[in-house]
Amino acid sequence: MRNYARDTFAGLFVIIGLICVAYLTVKLGKMELTGGNGYTVHARFSSIAGLRVGAGVEIAGVSVGKVTAISLEQNDEGTLAVVSMKINKGVELTDSCIASVKTSGLIGDKYISLSPGGSFELLGDGAEIVDTESALDIEALIKKYIFGNMT
Numbered sequence: 001m002r003n004y005a006r007d008t009f010a011g012l013f014v015i016i017g018l019i020c021v022a023y024l025t026v027k028l029g030k031m032e033l034t035g036g037n038g039y040t041v042h043a044r045f046s047s048i049a050g051l052r053v054g055a056g057v058e059i060a061g062v063s064v065g066k067v068t069a070i071s072l073e074q075n076d077e078g079t080l081a082v083v084s085m086k087i088n089k090g091v092e093l094t095d096s097c098i099a100s101v102k103t104s105g106l107i108g109d110k111y112i113s114l115s116p117g118g119s120f121e122l123l124g125d126g127a128e129i130v131d132t133e134s135a136l137d138i139e140a141l142i143k144k145y146i147f148g149n150m151t
Contacts, residue, residue: 037089038065039125043099043112044073044080049135051101051110057085059114064091067112085112094119095127101135110135 048070057065069084087093096117103110114129123129 038086038091039089040068041085041087041093041123041125041127041129043083043085043129043132045083045099045101045132045134046078046080047134047137048081048083048101048110049137050103051081051083051112051135055109056111057087057114058111059091059116064088064114083112093123093129095121095123096131097123097129098131098133099129100133103136103138 051067051070053067053070055067056063057067065085065087067083068086071082071084073080073082083099085099093114094117096119098115098117100113100115101110102113117131
């Protein structure tokens, strides 16, 4: 009987430890097990050069969401990258905001920077940000400078 109590206590200790590890993994990894709070907006870019799923979305340097999906779309204008972003609950975007692909540091990670517009009409779940600025391709600029093709 004595070994049974000790084994039960050890088993409970291991189970509680595994639950704690799982909780920390989810929290530190910034994962969402449920749909999360917030809404999704989309933006179309001609180039997103280096932007990845999971990249941050910021307004004035404050994180307000993350990139959830990237896909390609072909239409009359050509091939465009469609970026889906999950915006945190409580953050209101207007239909005149501008989405830009920016780089943190000289060769750092890419992220989406949102600049608020002057409109009063708010974007809802599934809406599209119309005004976008594509990523600056530093490699292409360096190639143009080195090889003298400044056209």
